[in-house]
Amino acid sequence: MRGALPALAAALSLLLAACTAEPSRQPAKAPAASRTQSPLGDGTPIRPGDLADYLDSAEHDAALVPVANVPRRPPMDVEEAVGSDLAFTGGYAIAGNYLGFTVYDISRPEQPQVVSQVYCPGPQNDVTVSGNLLFLSVDLGMGGERCDAPGTGDWEGLRIFDIADKRAPRYVGAVRTPCGSHTATLIPSDDPASVYLFATSAPSRTSGSACHAAKGSITVVKVPVADPARATVAAQPELLEGGGSPAGTDHILVGGCHDVTVYAPKRLAAASCIGDGLLLDVSDPLRPKVLDRVRDPKHFGYWHSAVFSQDGSKVVFSDEFGGGRSSVCPPARGGTWGANGVYTLKGTKLTLQGYFMIPRVARGTCSAHNGSLVPVPGRDVMVQGWYEGGVSVIDFTDPAHAREIGYFQRGHAPVSMGGSGGSWSAYYYNGYIYSSDLYSGLDVLKLTGVRQEGQRLTEFNAQTQG
Template sequence: MSRKRRALVTAAAVAALALAGMPALAADIPPPDTVVTSPNVTHVANIPKPAPIAATINTDLAFQGNYAYVGNYGGFSIYDISNPRKTKVVSSVVCPGAQMDVSVYGNLLFSAVDSSRNNDSCASVSQSATVKESWEGVRIFDISDKANPRYIKSVETNCGSHTLTLVPGKGRDRHRNVYLYVSSYSPSATFPDCPPPHDKISIIKVPLANPTAAAVAATPVVFPDGGNETQPGLLVPTSGCHDITVYAEKDIAAGACMGDGVLFDIRDRLNPKVTARTTDLNFAFWHSATFSNNARKVVFTDELGGGGAATCNEAIGPNRGADAIYDIRNGQLVFRSYFKIPRFQADTENCVAHNGSLIPVKGRDIMVQAWYMGGLSIWDFTDSSRPREIGYFERGPRAAGDGGGIWSAYYYNGYIYGADFHEGLDVVKISDRLTDSARHVRTDRLNVQTQESYHR
C-alpha cells in the first residue's frame, strides 16, 4: 500500500477490513488515546474513576437493578445506570487489596482479595504471605444503602481469593444460603497458609439471614493427581483454578484452571465433581469461561503473557492469546476453533483475551469481550467452527506509554459496560440486526460468572 493510499484510510475503512477478517496494517493503528469503533458501535459515555480510587486500576463488574458495581485494586465504586447515557457515581469505598473481583446478591457485595495484607481491614497494608498472621480472602459488604456501603465480614481462604463465583443454593436451600467458589493459586513452601500442592478451591457458605456467619465450608480438590504442570509454554503450572463460571440451573460449571480446562457437576454445591478435562498446546494460561445459552458450547480464554504483554500482533498470530471454542458432546469437550480480534495492536499495547459475557440474542451465540488495550470485541460463535467479529470499540496506544485497557466488558439491559484500567467506566451501544433483539431482554441482576439462561 502506498504512503498516499495509507493516508486516505479512514477509521471506517479500517473497521471494514477488520470485520471482513483482514487485520489492519500497523500504519492503521489509531493515534494515541483516540477512540475508534466499528460503524455499528457508539461510544455513549465515559465516566472517569472517582477521586478516592483514581490512582488504582479498575477490574471486574457486577450489576443489580439500576446499579453497576466496579471493582478496583483500591476498593470498589457504585454507579447509577438508570439512564446509561448519564451514568453517575453514587459512592466509592476505599478498601485496597488486589484484585477486587466482585459479585452481588440482595444487599450483599462480595469482593476477592488476592493480596497478602497485614490484617483484614480496609486500612490494611501489604505484608508478605510468609508471615503467618497475614490475611487474604473475601470481604463482604452490606450495600443496602448505596451511598454508604458497610463492611460487615471477612473470610480468610488458603492462597487468598484471586476470583470468586457466586453460586445460589438449590431447592429450599436457595432462599437460605449462597455459596462462593473461591479460586486461588501459586502456592509456596514459604507460605504458611498456602503450601503446595494447592490443587483445590475453597467454598464459602453464606447464610442469607446472617451473612456475618459466613465461613469456609469445604475445600474440594480439583486435581487429586495433579494438574498440567509440564506442558511447554505454560505461564505457570496448574496449582488450582483461575476462574470458574457456574450455570446453576443446569448444575454445571466450567473451570479455567491455569493449565487445564474442566467441566464440573455441581449438583452437590459443596462437592463439585470434575466430569471432563482438556489441555491445549496453544494455551499458556486458562483464564475464564463462558457457556452458550443452551450450554452446548463453552468458550475458554487464554491469558498469554499474564495480561502484560503485546500479544495481538502478527508475530504472535491468531491461535495464541485467543479464545478456544468447544462443543460439549456427551459431557466431553470437543475443540472446534479459535477466535482472536482481527485488528493488530501496537507493540506498546498489552492485549489478550479477557472477561466477557453473552449478548442475549435468541437463536444465536454472540458475546462481547474485553481485550485489554485491544478494547472490546462483539463476536458471533453460532457456528463454533467459524467465529467472526461483528463490532468493536477501542482506544489507540496510551500517550503515557504504559499499559492498560479494558479489563471486563459485559452486556446489561441494552448497553455494554467496559471497566477500563485507567479511563474509568465506558458505556457502549451496538446497533446491528444481529443483536438488536437483545434490547428487549431484561434482567435485574448480572454476575457474569453466575450464568443464567435468558430464553428458557
C-alpha cells in the same frame, strides 16, 4: 490478571508486613473515599494530560458505539487503583479496583453517575453481588481483614459489604480463604438462608505453603444471609490431583484454578485451571465433580475464564497468555496464543472446534480476558474485554468459524499509567455493554445492527449464567 503491573509489584516488594490486632466482628460503615496513601503504592495521581490523550485515542466501528465514559475520581485516580471486574444489581453497576470499589447509577445508561466509592485496598477486588451483599476478592496478603488494616501482611480472602444503601455501603465481615480469592463465583443453591461461592485462588506465581497446599483445589464459602459476619469455609474440594497440568508458559510456579463459570440451568460449570479446562457437575456445591478435562499446551498459555452458549451446548475458554502483559493480538504474530478456544459440549464431552483471535492490530498489551453473552435470538454472541485489544463482540454460532462483529479500543496507555490499559471486563446488561477500563473508568457502549432480546435482569454476575 494476576499481579500484572510491574510498578505495583515493585511497590509491594518494598513494604514490610504489618502486625494487626484481632479485627472486630461488629458491622462498620465503610471508610470514606478520601485521598489516603495505599499500602500498594504512593498514591501518585495519573497525569491529566496522559489520561486525556488516552481517552482521545479511542476508535470503534459502526456496530459498537461509545455513549458514555465516567473517568475515575479521587481517591481512585491514582496509578495503583487498577480497574478490575464488574457486577450489576438493579439500576447499578459496581466496579472493583485494586483500592476498593465504585458504585455507579446506570438507571439512565447514557448518563451514568457515581453514587459512592469505598476505599478498601486489596487486589484484585473482583466483585460479586447477591441481594444486598457484595463480596470483594482479595488475593494478595493484606495487613488484616478490614479495609483500614495497616500495610501488607498474610490476610487474604473475601470481604463482605452490605450494599442495601448504595450511597453508604457497610463493611460487615470477611472470611479468610486458603491462598486468598482471585475471583469468586456465585453458586446457585436451594438454600435461601445462605449464599454459596466458589473462591478460586489461582496460586500461579506464589510459592507460599498455603498456596502449594491449595493447588488443584477450590474453596467453597458459605455466607449466612442474616449474619454475613459468620461466613465460613464450608469445603475445599480437590479438582486436580497433584495441582493439575503446567501452563503453556514457563513463568507459572504453582497450578490451580483461576476462574469458574456456572451454567445454572444444567448445574454445570466450566473451570479454567491454568493448564486445564474442566467441565464440572455442581449439583452439590460442596462436592463438585469433574466430568471432563481438556488440555491444549500448544496453543493455551493460561486457561483463564469461560462463557457458555445460550443453550449450554458450547463453551468458549479464554487464554490469558502472559497474564495480561503480552502483546500477541496483532494478526502478524499468527498462532492462537492469547485467543479463545471454542468447544462443543455433547453430554459430558468437550470437543475443540476452533479458535478466535481479534482481527485487529492491538496497540499494546493484549490477550483474551473477561466477557459475557449478548442475548441475540437464534445466535450465540458474546462481548469480551481484551486489555488494549479493546472490546470485541464475537459471533460464535458456528463454533469452527467465530468472527468479530463489532469493536471498540483505545491506544497504548502511557508509562505514567502503568504502561498497560484497555478493557479488563466487558459485559452486556439490559441493553448496553459496560466495560471496566484499567485506567479510564467506566465505558458504556451501544451495540447496533443486531437484535437483542432477553429478560430484563435485576442482578448479574458474569460468572453465573442462567
